[in-house]
Amino acid sequence: MPISTLIIEDESNLAQAIARFLSRRGFDPAIAASVEEGWKLFQEVAPHITVVDQKLPDGNGLNLLQRIRQSDPDAVVLLITAYGNVTDAVEAMKHGAFDYIQKPLDMEQLLALLTRAAERIRLRQEVTYYRERDTSQFLGNSPPIRKVIEEIEKLVETAERDLPTVLLTGETGTGKGMIARLLHRKSARSEGPFLEINCTALPASLVESELFGFDRGAFTDARQPKPGLFEAAEGGTLFLDEIGDFPLQLQGKLLKVLENKTVRRLGSLRDRPVDVWIIAATSRDLEALVSQNQFRADLHFRLKIVTLHLPPLRERKEDILLLAEHFLAMNARRYRRPLVGFSPEAKETLLSYRWPGNVRELAHVVEQAVLLTRGERISKEDLRIDGGSLREDVHRVNPGKDGEEWKKLLDRFLEAHWTLPDLEKALIERALVRTGGNCSRAARLLGITRDILRYRIEKHRIRYRETF
Numbered sequence: 001m002p003i004s005t006l007i008i009e010d011e012s013n014l015a016q017a018i019a020r021f022l023s024r025r026g027f028d029p030a031i032a033a034s035v036e037e038g039w040k041l042f043q044e045v046a047p048h049i050t051v052v053d054q055k056l057p058d059g060n061g062l063n064l065l066q067r068i069r070q071s072d073p074d075a076v077v078l079l080i081t082a083y084g085n086v087t088d089a090v091e092a093m094k095h096g097a098f099d100y101i102q103k104p105l106d107m108e109q110l111l112a113l114l115t116r117a118a119e120r121i122r123l124r125q126e127v128t129y130y131r132e133r134d135t136s137q138f139l140g141n142s143p144p145i146r147k148v149i150e151e152i153e154k155l156v157e158t159a160e161r162d163l164p165t166v167l168l169t170g171e172t173g174t175g176k177g178m179i180a181r182l183l184h185r186k187s188a189r190s191e192g193p194f195l196e197i198n199c200t201a202l203p204a205s206l207v208e209s210e211l212f213g214f215d216r217g218a219f220t221d222a223r224q225p226k227p228g229l230f231e232a233a234e235g236g237t238l239f240l241d242e243i244g245d246f247p248l249q250l251q252g253k254l255l256k257v258l259e260n261k262t263v264r265r266l267g268s269l270r271d272r273p274v275d276v277w278i279i280a281a282t283s284r285d286l287e288a289l290v291s292q293n294q295f296r297a298d299l300h301f302r303l304k305i306v307t308l309h310l311p312p313l314r315e316r317k318e319d320i321l322l323l324a325e326h327f328l329a330m331n332a333r334r335y336r337r338p339l340v341g342f343s344p345e346a347k348e349t350l351l352s353y354r355w356p357g358n359v360r361e362l363a364h365v366v367e368q369a370v371l372l373t374r375g376e377r378i379s380k381e382d383l384r385i386d387g388g389s390l391r392e393d394v395h396r397v398n399p400g401k402d403g404e405e406w407k408k409l410l411d412r413f414l415e416a417h418w419t420l421p422d423l424e425k426a427l428i429e430r431a432l433v434r435t436g437g438n439c440s441r442a443a444r445l446l447g448i449t450r451d452i453l454r455y456r457i458e459k460h461r462i463r464y465r466e467t468f
């Protein structure tokens with residue numbers, strides 16, 4: 001990519017010479033001869049680099065530098081100053097010039113400066129590219145996901161640095177971690193650190209020392225003072241994953257940090273101010289935990305002020321194929337498989353499956369299928385999931401007579417994290433026991449053909465003795 005360069009210089013011979021010199025070295029120069037012409041061209045061309053002579057017929061290059069930097073704080077501007085004019089050089093740097101160069105111009109020195117500026121621009125573009133790419137990876141076109149993205153935009157725009165605590169809710173694998181990172185990247189804190197702690201993974205004593213840090217002598221092993229994650233995330237974001245598992249005895253201390261924006265290390269008497277944005281996530285029902293006295297109501301109240309909910313994948317079917325195609329393309333590239341898509345039956349299966357593990361499960365299923373598939377399209381069988389026919393079977397069992405009991409029973413399965421295949425296996429086993437191992441009768445009981453039953457018996461590795 002040639003670096004577009006605007007040269008604002010009224011000595012026409014000099015301007016031409018610079019332009020010729022630069023165009024031979026991969027730059028793309030344009031010339032203006034006055035402040036006004038330069039300003040106009042700057043707005044039209046939006047050059048990567050602007051080289052401004054300090055003395056121009058209709059004004060001062062320094063003022064133009066300020067105008068340019070005000071309109072685009074990232075603009076890279078180089079000022080040409082008169083020989084020995086240190087004051088202007090200092091002023092130029094104060095107003096954000098990339099650098100300055102003195103007359104008479106040394107072309108090689110100019111080239112060295114411009115090359116350095118071009119490097120910085122390329123680096124910045126790369127960083128932006130990666131940021132944008134990262135951000136765009138959070139895919140979803142369903143109304144609830146679009147709403148979440150909109151809310152994120154509004155939040156980071158209106159709250160700037162003083163961001164309220166955000167609570168992310170949703171089942172496991174719905175993308176809460178991704179959203180936490182996205183929030184951080186889009187916020188004014190994006191240059192600061194992003195740290196995370198999973199509250200499930202650590203015992204209470206460790207959570208306390210990890211988060212709050214400790215002073216020397218706080219406990220036997222504390223030979224050196226250690227700042228906790230609240231302090232380490234200064235100026236950035238701290239993501240508390242699975243906040244529902246946050247130790248009850250420490251919840252009051254956490255609430256105090258949120259309210260006072262200060263943290264006290266273990267063994268210390270001093271409160272230290274911290275500037276950290278807290279994002280918390282939970283896949284558990286905090287309300288229920290509060291009513292069971294496992295979570296403090298005041299902390300819950302404080303956390304839930306801004307809540308973003310990520311619905312389970314089965315409730316946003318519009319996203320399933322979009323995500324599946326994305327994971328397919330990604331893995332096909334990664335494993336160098338010449339795959340072009342999913343068969344129509346495979347698509348139907350993807351759409352009817354319950355996805356208890358949500359997007360994470362979908363990503364794994366597609367990755368595995370990419371590795372298994374021999375053809376150019378992923379077939380239903382390659383997916384190795386059951387396309388929801390059990391759900392139909394379950395509905396065929398007449399629940400009408402005892403609706404409430406039936407719902408309660410289903411809720412219990414869901415709370416115990418039973419998956420559809422688990423339920424299917426148990427139902428088949430029960431049917432076989434009740435029919436004394438008679439496959440045909442069990443199949444009739446389950447509302448499926450004998451062949452399908454045999455296939456599923458094999459799939460679940462159910463051991464039984466067949467009778468007729």
Ligand SMILES: Nc1ncnc2c1ncn2[C@@H]1O[C@H](COP(=O)(O)OP(=O)(O)OP(=O)(O)O)[C@@H](O)[C@H]1O
Binds near residue numbers: 139140241283323363
């Ligand atoms: N909208 C999305 N677009 C692309 N990938 C996604 C999306 N949502 C989730 N994923 C993928 O699914 C995986 C799980 O996401 P993530 O870890 O953010 O979920 P989570 O809700 O935090 O899960 P847990 O509660 O188990 O920590 C990630 O590795 C990510 O690749």
